[in-house]
Amino acid sequence: MKRTLSSRLYLLLFLFVFFILVLSWFWPVSSSAVSVPERLQGPSAAYWLGTDQLGRDVLARMLEGASYTIGFSLLAIVLSVLLGVPAGILAGMKGGWIDRLFTRIGDSFLAFPDFLLALLLSAVLGPGLFNVVIAVVLVKWIQYSYLVRGITREVTQGQAVLLSIINGSSTAAIIKAHVFPAIRSHVLVMSTTDVGKVMLLIASLSYIGLGAQPPSAEWGAMLNESRAYFTDSPRLLLIPGAAIAGTALLFHSAGDKWRDSFLKEETEAKEEKQRAANG
Amino acid sequence: MKIIGRQAVSFLLFLWIFSTISFLLINLAPGDPASTILRAEDVAVTQQQLNEVRQELGMNDSIFEQYTAWLGSFLLFDWGTSYVTQEPAFMMIMRALPATIYISAGAFLTAAVIAVPIGSAAALHRGSWIDKSARLLAVTGASVPSFLIGLVLIQLFAVQLGWLPAIGAGTWWHLLLPSLTLGIGMASFYIRLIRSSFLEALEEPSLRAVSARGISEQKLRWKYTFRAALVPVISVLGVSISSLIGGTVVIEVVFGYPGAGSLIVDSITRRDIPVIQGYTVLMAAAVSLIQLSNDLLLRWIAPNRGTEGRVF
Numbered sequence: 278m279k280r281t282l283s284s285r286l287y288l289l290l291f292l293f294v295f296f297i298l299v300l301s302w303f304w305p306v307s308s309s310a311v312s313v314p315e316r317l318q319g320p321s322a323a324y325w326l327g328t329d330q331l332g333r334d335v336l337a338r339m340l341e342g343a344s345y346t347i348g349f350s351l352l353a354i355v356l357s358v359l360l361g362v363p364a365g366i367l368a369g370m371k372g373g374w375i376d377r378l379f380t381r382i383g384d385s386f387l388a389f390p391d392f393l394l395a396l397l398l399s400a401v402l403g404p405g406l407f408n409v410v411i412a413v414v415l416v417k418w419i420q421y422s423y424l425v426r427g428i429t430r431e432v433t434q435g436q437a438v439l440l441s442i443i444n445g446s447s448t449a450a451i452i453k454a455h456v457f458p459a460i461r462s463h464v465l466v467m468s469t470t471d472v473g474k475v476m477l478l479i480a481s482l483s484y485i486g487l488g489a490q491p492p493s494a495e496w497g498a499m500l501n502e503s504r505a506y507f508t509d510s511p512r513l514l515l516i517p518g519a520a521i522a523g524t525a526l527l528f529h530s531a532g533d534k535w536r537d538s539f540l541k542e543e544t545e546a547k548e549e550k551q552r553a554a555n556g
Numbered sequence: 557m558k559i560i561g562r563q564a565v566s567f568l569l570f571l572w573i574f575s576t577i578s579f580l581l582i583n584l585a586p587g588d589p590a591s592t593i594l595r596a597e598d599v600a601v602t603q604q605q606l607n608e609v610r611q612e613l614g615m616n617d618s619i620f621e622q623y624t625a626w627l628g629s630f631l632l633f634d635w636g637t638s639y640v641t642q643e644p645a646f647m648m649i650m651r652a653l654p655a656t657i658y659i660s661a662g663a664f665l666t667a668a669v670i671a672v673p674i675g676s677a678a679a680l681h682r683g684s685w686i687d688k689s690a691r692l693l694a695v696t697g698a699s700v701p702s703f704l705i706g707l708v709l710i711q712l713f714a715v716q717l718g719w720l721p722a723i724g725a726g727t728w729w730h731l732l733l734p735s736l737t738l739g740i741g742m743a744s745f746y747i748r749l750i751r752s753s754f755l756e757a758l759e760e761p762s763l764r765a766v767s768a769r770g771i772s773e774q775k776l777r778w779k780y781t782f783r784a785a786l787v788p789v790i791s792v793l794g795v796s797i798s799s800l801i802g803g804t805v806v807i808e809v810v811f812g813y814p815g816a817g818s819l820i821v822d823s824i825t826r827r828d829i830p831v832i833q834g835y836t837v838l839m840a841a842a843v844s845l846i847q848l849s850n851d852l853l854l855r856w857i858a859p860n861r862g863t864e865g866r867v868f
Contacts, residue, residue, distance in 0.1 A: 381566070392802030393839050400824045400832045401581045477701050481802070484703045485809040485821055500704065507711045518704045525699035533695060 287531050294524065298348060301340040308337040309492050317510050329499075329513055330506055338494035339520060345406060345483075345495040347524060350475040353410045354468050357417035362464060364418070365425025366456055370433055370448070379426070383419045391416035391478065399487045406489050409482055413475055424467060425460050432459045462539040470532030473525040480521050496521045560852060567848050574840045579626055582829055583619065593639045630837070636830030640823075645830035649816060649838065656804050656815035659734045663800070666739020667746050674743075675750025682755065690747055697744030702803060706737040706810040723812035734811045738803050742796065746789070753788040791854055794847035801839050 312332035320327045326335035368379040395412035402408050432438060432455050441451050480497030482488035489495030491502060496517040503513035593609055617625075629636070635645040678690035713733060714722035721730050808817035816835065823831040 389840070390798035390801050390843060392798075392805065393836055393843075396805070396820060396824065397578060397581065397832070397836050400827070400829070404824070473699060477699075478802070480701050481703060481806045484701075485806055487821065487824060497701070497703070500707070504707060507707065508715060511711075514704075514707060518701075518707075522696075522700045522704065525701075526696060529699050530695050 283534070287527075287534070290527050291531070294343075294347060294527070297340065297343050301344040304337055304340045306334050306337040308341040308494050309333060317506070317513075319510075319512070326516060327510070327512060329503060335513070335516060338499060339496075339516060341494040342496040342499060342517060342520070345489055345493060346476055346479055346497070346521065347472075349406050349410055349479055350472050353413040353475050354417070354472050356410070356414045357421055357471075358464060358468055360414065361418035361421025362425050362460070365422035366429050366452060366460075368422065369426040369429025370452075370456075372430075376426070379422070383423060389416055392482075395478070395482055396487065399482075404482075404487045404490060406479065406483075406493075406495070409479055409488055413478065417471065421464065421467065424463055428460050428463060429456050432456055462535070462543075466532050466536045466539060469528055469535065473528030473532070476521065476525050476528070563848055563851060567844050570844055571837070571841055575627070575630065575837045576623070578833055578836055579623060582833060583622065635834040638823075638831055639828045640826050645834045648819065648831055649834050652814065652816040652819040655813065656808070656817060658731055659738060659807065659813065659815065660800050660804060662731050662735025663738035663742055663803070664796075666736055667742040670739065670743035671746035671750055675747045676754050678747070678751045679754030679758065687751075690751065694744040694747040697740060697747075700741075702737055702741040703806050703810045705740055706733070706807060709733050709737055710811070724814075730813070734807050734813055737810070738800075738807050741803060742799065745796075745799070749789060749792060753786075756788075787854065791850060793850055794843060797846045798843055801843070 310333060312328070314332065315324075315328050316330055316332040318324060318328045318332075324334050324336065326339065329335055329338065364379070368376045391413050394416055395409050398408040398412050399405070433451070435455075438451055438455050441454065446454070479488055479495065480500075483495040483497035484501045486501065489498045491498060499517040500514055503510075503517075506513050626636075633646050635649075637643065638645050638648055641648065674690050674693065678687040681687055710722045710733065713720045720733055721727070722733075724730055804815060805817035805821060807813070808815045809821055812818070820832065820835045822828075823835070
């Protein structure tokens with residue numbers, strides 16, 4: 278009972294994040310309209326979250342920031358999954374020299390800091406969010422393909438797949454029937470946690486001036502622009518700060534929770550199999 | 557011995573590939589170093605001057621000639637001259653590095669002080685409220701961006717209480733806030749790691765055997781479990797160093813702390829390519845060297861584990 282309750286809560290929260298992202302597309306108020314006479318105002322009917330040091334509407338900026346901070350993190354992880362999963366299935370199913378080449382190259386880059394690559398790319402291409410996305414994808418896709426490769430190998434060496442091969446199933450059918458179901462939950466868990474991590478990376482890089490550039494209202498960039506006003510209007514830092522931490526917390530804890538429940542299911546399934554085998 | 561040789565070869569190979577990629581990226585990218593240098597000297601730039609500087613930098617040679625020249629001098633620690641300060645890039649990085657190592661060491665210390673008691677308590681009282689709150693703490697800690705923690709600590713201890721200096725370096729007091737900020741962020745990762753490796757260690761058959769021999773619970777817990785739990789902690793050192801690279805850059809900018817991190821950010825904004833190149837290759841080398849020595853260390857501490865203990 279408790280379990281379904283909290284998974285409903287997560288669903289609700291993710292729907293809320295999605296709603297915010299959609300809303301940020303249609304929000305009618307400008308996030309960059311400067312109005313100096315109205316600067317540093319507290320929340321009011323006209324400005325629900327008040328105004329910043331240049332008199333810009335904080336609510337509109339927060340919404341724009343959501344599409345940067347969350348949107349670009351989702352983009353980076355989706356691209357990594359789209360690249361990494363097929364590569365992992367290929368290496369895992371084909372084996373041989375493809376697999377060996379793959380592990381050789383992958384080994385070195387597996388623990389490579391995406392931050393360092395993002396620094397290098399912003400040095401070469403100039404600072405910007407797209408460069409951060411490229412850096413993340415270059416590092417992350419290998420991690421996904423490693424994950425997928427391992428599971429694929431395990432699955433394809435099992436009896437079920439052997440039976441399918443004997444029965445004449447095509448490779449595509451085997452991937453669909455055996456590989457996908459096995460990797461799905463693992464990829465979901467890893468990517469959920471990763472979205473949280475990448476959000477923090479994007480916000481951090483924007484904070485130090487190497488990610489989103491002003492006047493873009495990325496949440497980390499907003500914190501940077503308002504940092505001199507901590508004493509006078511802490512609201513300007515606490516709102517984007519809480520938004521970053523809250524959204525990252527949502528993704529992290531959802532990934533955590535799913536990991537636990539999937540792992541539990543998996544060990545239960547294995548035990549079930551064991552019992553059946555011992556019969 | 558054979559394994560060591562093979563790993564050393566793949567380490568060198570990786571370094572060579574990475575440095576080549578970074579060389580190509582930087583040299584094929586748009587932007588003209590010659591004009592960067594001349595702008596830094598703050599004089600009106602003429603075409604003739606530009607040509608002279610380009611000639612000096614070897615930019616008129618083919619890309620292959622430039623590459624061999626660069627690789628040769630790079631191996632001899634001649635990493636070029638900073639476009640901005642006209643100092644050797646190697647010297648600039650080496651001068652900034654100790655400051656970064658100080659706060660990294662401080663961060664490790666902070667993380668250990670926070671994570672070891674919490675992580676082991678969570679494992680020993682598995683499933684209790686201690687475990688649950690430790691877990692909540694770890695997830696929350698991993699979600700709050702480090703620069704936000706830094707800003708709040710500055711506001712609290714420097715601006716409002718006035719106990720500690722907010723920015724800069726020079727005294728031990730300057731190290732305190734940056735190390736604390738960095739350490740808090742790292743601690744969340746270690747809490748979970750120490751918890752899970754403790755749990756694993758507690759279930760280790762060899763420990764059960766020791767316990768059956770009648771060695772006291774206290775001694776068992778602290779001596780044997782602790783040693784067994786240490787192995788996974790060492791095995792993720794490479795990951796820790798990776799995260800420290802990002803961490804120190806951000807924290808040094810937040811605290812205006814003059815280390816390698818703020819040097820690299822300044823260099824990126826000024827397009828000071830020799831420094832950027834030196835820093836990135838040095839850090840890539842550090843990360844993979846740590847991993848290499850890690851593998852060897854693990855083989856030495858726990859020979860039967862092989863590399864299975866690695867988390868990825």
